[in-house]
Amino acid sequence: MADAVERARLVSELGRVQDLVRQLDQQLQAPSPSPASFELCRHLAHQIVALTDRSIGMVRACPDLHSPPPSSGAGSPLSSDAASDHAHHHPFSRPGPAATVSPKKRKATARWTSQQVRVSAGAGAGAEGPADDGHSWRKYGQKDILGAKHPRAYYRCTHRNSQSCPATKQVQRTDDDPSLFDVVYHGEHTCRPAAAGAGAKRAQPQHNPHAHAALQGLAASLTVATADAAIGAAANAALPPMTPESCPVRGASSPWSLASPVGSDSNGWCNLQDVSPCPLPAGYRDWASDGDLQEVVSAFAAVSSGAHLPPPPPALDNEFVPLDCFGFDHSFNGMDAAMPGLFYP
DNA sequence: TCAATTTGACCGTG
DNA sequence: CACGGTCAAATTGA
16 A cells, blocks of 8 residues: 555655756756766766656565556556567667677676667658658568567667667567557667768767757656556646657657657557657757767666666676766666666556 | 578567 | 577679
């Protein structure tokens, strides 16, 4: 029986997280980033992580809060996989070419950032598959999935060999709507978008002038996630108005079709069926088309799920590598288990 | 000729 | 043993 006290505490914790995110946002907007402000950013980030960790612990400790929200019948996104429940947990494996121990071996322990997205087939581009997400993918497999009408296709980044880019994705047409695809992204792109933007460098993620947008999105996502955690009206009442539409993450549609699973429906999907851009400030668009959106979203997903960046370390178990984005280099061992409710529903 | 896709087999997990 | 994920040989296309 989730006592109201526990809920109130959780809401309060998440509210603090949101405040911290806003502070971080403000720091990132500072015109001339100084080492001091960078340090502050780091500090804020650590606090955010610690608080979210605690919040998740609270949710876990309380069975009622922990129980998943009843999927609002309207076609649960993963209904196609409902028959096989591992389809939901995507413990990803195979950390890239460096782990050439023996072929066809998978590491069960490796956990990658995993982002679930539902996209529609590009309207004009035919219904072959989801719209281009800005990266070049190479198909390496296809499987018929039990209980699903359509096979699942497996893609890896074209630059996997040349640049050791570990990113992969799985694409599966939804059962109910053939024009919709469920896309699960694993890993992060470490490759350079070679021909994409003329000489677009993704060298210094920190002090990214657009990073604050992602943080705002994160703040919005936290709001939604709170609601997802069955906090419901209490949370929404306690938090400042921030509509899901204000989440830049959801607007990453042109041409990016990537979204954070946090601010999504009850199953962690972010429905991008509506490919028409959602109302976004111009900055968000520019940023999204720049590729930085994915970077930041992935970064947060990585932070949340304890993923790491290549090149893969030789160690099998402790697989954390510092994120260059915010310098989240400590205290994430706990985070590995901290966010599964959000990323591994 | 090379790159991308297809497809059946292999492997680890539950 | 069934299933999902991956590999790699064969095939296709530019």
